Amino acid sequence: MCHGCCDDGYEFNSESDDSDLTDLDTDSLEESSSQCSEYSRLNEAFGEDSAGEYDEETREGQPAKKRARADQGTGTASTAKGPGRRKKTLSDIVTMPIDILLEIFGLLEPVDLLSLSLTNTAFREILLSNNAVWKTARVNHGVPDCMPGMSEVKWANLLFGGYQCHECGAKGFHRMYLGIKRRLCHSCVNDNLVASYSEYIQDVEDDDPDIVDLVPFTYFGGRAFSNADVRLFWSDDVRKMVEQLEVYHKDADMFKPGAKQALEDFKQSRKKYVDSVVNHAAICDDWADKDREGQRSRVHKFRDYIKKLVEDRLVVLGHSVEDVERMFVRHHYGVLDKELTDTRWKLLLPKIERKLSELKEGWRLEEQRERKVLLLNMYERYVRPLPRAIIPPQEDFLKLCDVAEFINSPPTGNWRSDVQPLADRIPGLCAEYLHSRKLALTQLLALSTDVLQDAATLQSQGVDAPDDVLVQLATSVFQCTHSLPFPLITWDKVQYHRCPRSQGYATPACTFSISQPGVAAVRSLLGLVGLDAQTTTATTMDHLHCRFFCSNCPPKSQGGGSYRMVMNWRQSVFHYVEQQGPAHAEPRWEFLSAAQLQVLRSLPTPPYPEPSVRAWRCNKCELHHGSPDNKAAVITFLCHLGYTDIPSVHGITAPTEGVDFSYEQGICEKPPPTTKFFVIPQPKQPTYHCQHCKNSKRKFTLDGVKSHMKAKHTIGSPVERTDFCNA
Known part of the structure; x- marks a missing residue:
């Protein structure tokens, strides 16, 4: 029984509430549309305000005319087709004796009788004029007795004709309110139901306090009435009852004989009627709940049966059992609601296979996203306490060969079990990443004649392994191709480089090349200090503590004196690269004199990086990794200065820079600012x-x-x- 009573979702179609997925079976959509139109006409025929179930004027002469058309149509069809297999038809059923038809109709369900009454005028006349057949159908299928005051036809229409609101005619499945004998849409419920506590009811109670006991009511009224214990009345029923009571009260006020007794008898009869309606509505509600569960069970069993047929046929065609079963886990796409005939299967198969292909692609992408998220979570837990220099960024990590192969591998049912072995390899994968980056820089240096004099020898031999010494030479100066061309001196700076174009460290878009101006600056400095360009490392230059003036920059005047900028060798390389132009066509330097060096040592050295810069982190834990703070905050964290009631986390009362805490070199890539040195002192x-x-x-x-x-x-x-x- 597909009667859709009592609940908005009673048609059991909630699982396929997806407009782009219900086009697999277009026949079911057409059938659903036709059902709505049929039940719209049914409500017009059997509604509370219809002309009546026994309207004799509508029956005169019509059945004979209908039978004549049927006979003529049947004869014409057989003549046109000629000899051969005759098509089966039920067009002659209307010519059967009425008593036989009634016996057949009595075996049907009430919902079938409603549908049958819409097929043609003859059936409609037969059904509307025989109340007994409706009762037989109702009794045979366990449907409760009619509500007090309702005919069998209207009772069947109330229970099973759920495709139209009885008040406004809105189409669709609507809730049934047995207490007020209506099937209503939400809008009509909110507009026409009045609660017992409403001002309108209180006004009519002032005229007659018994009125609330004389009008049928319901307890459920949708969102507008959330209290389940409040009586809800149909406003038109209350209005009609007020009008009836006014007549009785008017007669009583005019002291007509027997008027008061008539009023009392009327109230007693109405109270009995309301009690019978309420009691019977409770019985019908229980039946509707059980019937709804029974229908839901039958629908699910039928769908399971059809699903098994569809799955078996798809597996025979070569589709995997897992994919086919997964297809129908969340939706049935309208495929499982009808018998699976051979003709219907031929129509459905291309659509099902196309849909299955789309779903498999979606599953593949979804599983890839899940694999990526799970693997990145494990990766972040591993790299969080490590320096940024020795770990690849997320984007580069995902592009590593083994990682990309795992993420893009075909979907499997137990892929999660394969994640842990790959996660255990993360340290090795990070080491391989650094090895590949260092190898790329080694090969880049081998191709540059400005860096090595014997590059041709390396090129002829080939470079298949990174050279740790080569990438640490002072002349190994690189630059990022996607940021401002400032020099990155040796591998130590390259591995910490953060491209300004991205929020991450060494993003995939960040590639490197040899900084030709930087190499030229270093070679000129090495020639000035008398060291070999092919063997001198950056660390060796750092230990010399040499200071230089740029010979291309003339002194500048200030306050009666003149000054020049003093630079160490790293600052000198940056200065030359940044000052590229006619005035710095080639790098030229000069040493500071011994006296100048002595004066320089007496000058205060500004801190670098500045304590206020959020570049500092604790080396004892991972708290500041990925989120550095200013220097004071990190020192406070290490020793809890100002928080005497909190015990020290690390037990360090005097933290040492470089040991207990340090700064992120990726944030501070450039060297400290150069020092202003007055070669001609300013007069006091x-x-x-x-x-x-x-x-x-x-x-x-x-x-x-x-x-x-x-x-x-x-x-x-x-x-x-x-x-x-x-x-």
Whole structure:
């Protein structure tokens, strides 16, 4: 029985609520559409406001005319086809005796009788004029008795004609409200139901307090009425009851004989009627719940049966059992709701195979995403405490041969068990990644004649392994091809490089080339200090502690003196690369004199990187890895300064830079700023104190103290020794 009563989802189609997946069986869609139109006409025929079940005027003469058409149509069809196999037809069934038809109709279910009454006028006339056949069908199939005051036809229409709202005619499956004998859409429920606590009911109770006991009601009213214990009345039923009571009260007020007794008898009969409706509605609700569960069970059993047939046929055609079973886990696509005939199978097979192919591709991509996410989670847990220099970025890690092969491998049922062995290889994969990057730089250096004089020998021999010494030479200067061309001196800086175009370290788009200006600058510095370009490493140059002036940059004047910028060898390389132009056509340098070096050592050295830069991290734990902080915050974390009530995490009262904490070299790729050195010292200028600022030790130049006196003390012409004095 597909009657769709009592619940919005009673048609059991919730599993296939996907518009782009229901086109596999177009016949089922056409049938569903035709069902809605049929039941729309059915509600018009059997609605509460219809002309009636026994309208004799609509029956006169029509059955004979219908039979004449059927006879004529049958004869014409057989004549046109000629000899041969005759097509089976039920067109002559309307000519059978009525008593035989009624016996046949009595074996049907009520919902079938409703559908049958819409097939032609003859059946409709027979069914509407025989109330007994409806009762027989109802009793034979365990349907409860009619609600008080309802005929068999209207009762069947209320239970099984669920494709149209009884109030506004809106099409679709609608909830059945047995207490008020209606099937209604949500809009009509919210607009027409009134609660017992509403102002309208309270107003009519003022006229007659018994009115709430005289009108049928329901307890369920959708979202507008959330309290399940409140009586809900149909507003039109209340209005009609008010009108009826007004007539009785009017007669009683006019002291008509027997009027008060008539009013009391009416109320008693209505109370009995309402009680019978409420009690019977409860019985019918229980039956509807059981029938709904029974129908759901039958639908699922039928779908399981059809699904097994479809799966068996697809497996015979070569599809895997796992794919076929997975196809129908979440949706049935309208395929499982009808008998699987050979004709229907021929129509469905191309669509099913096309859909299965789309699903398999979707499953493959979904499994790839799951593999990637799971593997990256394991990867992040492994690399979180490690320096960024020795781990590949996520993008590069996913492109490693073994990792990419695992992610892109065909879907399997137990792929999760294969993740752990690959995760155990992460340290080795990271080492292979560094090996490949270092090998690429070695090969790049072997091709550059500016770096090695014997590059031709290396090229002839071939390079198939990284050369750790070669990539650490002072002349091994690289640059990123996707960022500003500042030099990356040796492998140590390349491995920490973070391309400005991306948020990650050494992204896949980051490739390297030889920095020709950088190599030229290093070779000129090595020639100046007298070291061999083919053997001197960057560490050797760092230990020399040499300082240089750029001979291409003239001194600059400031405050009566002149200065030049002092640079170590790394700063010199950066300076030459950044100052490329006619004034720096070739690198030229000069040493600082011994006296100048002595003065330089006495100058304060600014910290690098600055403590306020968020580049510092704790070396004792992984807290700041990936999220560096300023220097003070890291030191505070190490020793908990200012948090005396909290015990120290690492027990370090005096953390040492480079041991207990350090800075991320990937964030600070450039060397510290160069130092300003006055080759001609600035003459000392006298300084002054303001006499009006008591207890102030602030010092001013002459112009400064005059500006101060004017701005703060409104003295336009200050006098020395009176307003200010020598510091």
